[in-house]
Amino acid sequence: xxxxxxxxxxxxxxxxxxxxxxxxxxxxxxxxxxxxxxxxxxxxxxxxxxxxxxxxxxxxxxxxxxxxxxxxxxxxxxxxxxxxxxxxxxxxxxxxxxxxxxxxxxxxxxxxxxxxxxxxxxxxxxxxxxxxxxxxxxxxxxxxxxxxxxxxxxxxxxxxxxxxxxxxxxxxxxxxxxxxxxxxxxxxxxxxxxxxxxxxxxxxxxxxxxxxxxxxxxxxxxxxxxxxxxxxxxxxxxxxxxxxxxxxxxxxxxxxxxxxxxxxxxxxxxxxxxxxxxxxxxxxxxxxxxxxxxxxxxxxxxxx
Amino acid sequence: xxxxxxxxxxxxxxxxxxxxxxxxxxxxxxxxxxxxxxxxxxxxxxxxxxxxxxxxxxxxxxxxxxxxxxxxxxxxxxxxxxxxxxxxxxxxxxxxxxxxxxxxxxxxxxxxxxxxxxxxxxxxxxxxxxxxxxxxxxxxxxxxxxxxxxxxxxxxxxxxxxxxxxxxxxxxxxxxxxxxxxxxxxxxxxxxxxxxxxxxxxxxxxxxxxxxxxxxxxxxxxxxxxxxxxxxxxxxxxxxxxxxxxxxxxxxxxxxxxxxxxxxxxxxxxxxxxxxxxxxxxxxxxxxxxxxxxxxxxxxxxxxxxxxxxxxxxxxxxxxxxxxxxxxxxxxxxxxxxxxxxxxxxxxxxxxxxxxxxxxxxxxxxxxxxxxxxxxxxxxxxxxxxxxxxxxxxxxxxxxxxxxxxxx
Numbered sequence: 076x077x078x079x080x081x082x083x084x085x086x087x088x089x090x091x092x093x094x095x096x097x098x099x100x101x102x103x104x105x106x107x108x109x110x111x112x113x114x115x116x117x118x119x120x121x122x123x124x125x126x127x128x129x130x131x132x133x134x135x136x137x138x139x140x141x142x143x144x145x146x147x148x149x150x151x152x153x154x155x156x157x158x159x160x161x162x163x164x165x166x167x168x169x170x171x172x173x174x175x176x177x178x179x180x181x182x183x184x185x186x187x188x189x190x191x192x193x194x195x196x197x198x199x200x201x202x203x204x205x206x207x208x209x210x211x212x213x214x215x216x217x218x219x220x221x222x223x224x225x226x227x228x229x230x231x232x233x234x235x236x237x238x239x240x241x242x243x244x245x246x247x248x249x250x251x252x253x254x255x256x257x258x259x260x261x262x263x264x265x266x267x268x269x270x271x272x273x274x275x276x277x278x279x280x281x282x283x284x285x286x287x288x289x290x291x292x293x294x295x296x297x298x299x300x301x302x303x304x305x306x307x308x309x310x311x312x313x314x315x316x317x318x319x320x321x322x323x324x325x326x327x328x329x330x331x332x333x334x335x336x337x338x339x340x341x342x343x344x345x346x347x348x349x350x351x352x353x354x355x356x357x358x359x360x361x362x363x364x365x366x367x368x369x370x371x372x373x374x375x376x377x378x379x
Numbered sequence: 380x381x382x383x384x385x386x387x388x389x390x391x392x393x394x395x396x397x398x399x400x401x402x403x404x405x406x407x408x409x410x411x412x413x414x415x416x417x418x419x420x421x422x423x424x425x426x427x428x429x430x431x432x433x434x435x436x437x438x439x440x441x442x443x444x445x446x447x448x449x450x451x452x453x454x455x456x457x458x459x460x461x462x463x464x465x466x467x468x469x470x471x472x473x474x475x476x477x478x479x480x481x482x483x484x485x486x487x488x489x490x491x492x493x494x495x496x497x498x499x500x501x502x503x504x505x506x507x508x509x510x511x512x513x514x515x516x517x518x519x520x521x522x523x524x525x526x527x528x529x530x531x532x533x534x535x536x537x538x539x540x541x542x543x544x545x546x547x548x549x550x551x552x553x554x555x556x557x558x559x560x561x562x563x564x565x566x567x568x569x570x571x572x573x574x575x576x577x578x579x580x581x582x583x584x585x586x587x588x589x590x591x592x593x594x595x596x597x598x599x600x601x602x603x604x605x606x607x608x609x610x611x612x613x614x615x616x617x618x619x620x621x622x623x624x625x626x627x628x629x630x631x632x633x634x635x636x637x638x639x640x641x642x643x644x645x646x647x648x649x650x651x652x653x654x655x656x657x658x659x660x661x662x663x664x665x666x667x668x669x670x671x672x673x674x675x676x677x678x679x680x681x682x683x684x685x686x687x688x689x690x691x692x693x694x695x696x697x698x699x700x701x702x703x704x705x706x707x708x709x710x711x712x713x714x715x716x717x718x719x720x721x722x723x724x725x726x727x728x729x730x731x732x733x734x735x736x737x738x739x740x741x742x743x744x745x746x747x748x749x750x751x752x753x754x755x756x757x758x759x760x761x762x763x764x765x766x767x768x769x770x771x772x773x774x775x776x777x778x779x780x781x782x783x784x785x786x787x
Contacts, residue, residue, distance in 0.1 A: 211618070234559070336755075339446075342751040344751065
């Protein structure tokens with residue numbers, strides 16, 4: 076009887092604390108996430124249906140901004156550049172891997188070489204952008220001097236619509252390769268010597284050794300390297316801003332930069348149109364993120 | 380004891396009262412040495428003339444100011460704010476953030492003495508700010524190279540093209556330009572347009588009343604072709620800033636620069652002198668057409684939500700005075716807007732003052748006369764045209780599309 080009454084008097088908290096406690100711990104994080112991530116997403120989508128200069132009253136225009144976007148050459152240029160960025164930036168992963176394999180040996184002073192290779196990652200993107208801008212300067216940049224040595228006249232890389240995006244990507248790859256390299260170097264430290272030994276006994280050498288023994292063990296490192304590279308490609312904003320400001324005539328813009336330019340730059344303040352670009356960029360990203368999460372989920376299931 | 384306390388209290392009250400009513404807050408965006416020094420001088424003179432007013436001024440970075448003004452005008456307005464004339468002030472006027480200051484213009488005959496800048500400060504028949512400085516645009520050239528090659532200062536288009544041809548043959552690039560930040564190309568376009576079609580057409584175009592595919596625009600680009608196609612502009616201009624483009628001129632590799640007067644200071648610092656550097660008015664193209672000039676004007680405005688509008692009006696009226704503008708612009712190395720002012724003893728300023736006083740009209744500049752979205756697309760179009768002159772039609776059609784949207 077006493078026990079039963081005790082049970083009856085058990086509070087709501089006592090009965091549910093196992094279920095509630097994790098939510099209490101999550102609450103601050105969820106609250107921040109809601110305010111700084113989820114709400115702005117819906118706010119952006121909402122603003123994309125308006126015409127608004129940030130000062131005057133908003134003016135509802137329905138899908139007009141989206142119709143304009145479909146007919147906007149600048150949008151397609153930016154989208155194309157985004158895709159080029161995503162594809163070429165992936166080079167950082169294999170190149171980083173090979174530099175890591177190359178540096179993964181015990182020679183005197185290897186630590187110095189490693190740090191020299193890692194050095195570009197320590198630099199701010201702004202500095203990288205500035206250095207490469209000078210590097211590409213057609214009048215007295217080192218690129219022009221080297222080509223001049225072979226009797227070739229240097230093209231103006233950052234002033235040419237065909238080269239400019241590749242020029243900026245090359246600048247971005249420099250620190251990105253270093254980043255991937257350091258990820259693979261730490262990964263290589265954890266490669267089990269027993270498995271390598273066993274592979275040797277089975278006569279695995281060179282490529283076969285790399286492909287069947289080393290790479291599978293580097294899977295977590297590869298995963299992180301791909302993720303940071305994709306993120307790096309998508310935040311190419313700073314390099315573009317410092318090297319070309321989207322020029323010449325908008326041919327090096329990516330969607331994020333175009334959004335900034337229409338919404339927030341000196342000649343912009345078309346908040347509605349900027350929000351429209353943001354919404355489209357968000358939808359494109361959602362496809363990628365969903366695919367990525369789905370694959371991760373599948374792999375976890377296999378692993379379990 | 381009680382009376383002493385009371386006296387203290389009243390004096391404190393009085394003091395805070397005067398401090399409150401007599402404090403004038405000014406936001407200003409000239410952190411460079413000359414504008415800053417000049418502004419300090421003006422503030423000191425204003426405080427001397429109005430001992431009961433205490434000026435508190437905030438100095439902003441030039442680029443950052445363009446963003447901050449949008450915030451502080453509505454959130455935390457000063458009593459006076461620096462800005463620009465023309466379409467650049469239109470968004471603030473239309474949003475009701477600037478105060479109508481027509482009365483300041485009336486008060487001391489400024490409608491007459493500042494007449495040159497009046498149209499660019501008028502929207503809906505009212506004046507929204509007071510101008511204090513502007514500067515001329517034109518062609519800066521290497522006098523010594525012209526003399527060596529026996530070229531006279533060109534006054535019409537044919538002479539100008541001949542000069543270019545002679546320079547090119549002599550191994551000197553005729554015109555230097557850096558279009559990386561776009562607006563320099565707009566300077567060339569504006570001048571070609573002003574000389575081919577005139578001031579009214581410039582205004583109609585930037586007001587969205589004429590299309591970019593208008594036959595008259597073709598005439599402008601026909602003239603531009605005559606400079607672009609033979610390669611009279613410096614190579615790789617799309618990767619040069621306007622400062623980068625000074626180098627070929629200083630080194631004697633290029634001979635002319637279509638620019639604003641602010642280019643004189645860095646050119647002289649780099650070693651050119653009054654003997655090697657000259658200035659001439661952009662030559663005539665359509666014979667007999669009255670010449671209009673570019674002269675971007677800097678201004679001061681009163682935010683609509685300012686607390687101390689009375690003293691702000693005093694300040695605006697003060698900076699429009701002839702003697703103040705004389706002193707101010709001597710330090711700035713620019714031209715006073717007030718036509719009763721004196722110009723500094725400098726051959727470039729004197730030439731500019733002369734040209735502007737005889738101008739048919741004063742254009743602010745393509746990107747200050749046209750609304751922002753149009754200006755950006757237009758300037759990108761001009762840059763693209765200068766690299767690919769064969770894309771003219773495509774570019775003009777695109778600009779028509781932007782125009783239709785931007786002027787809705």
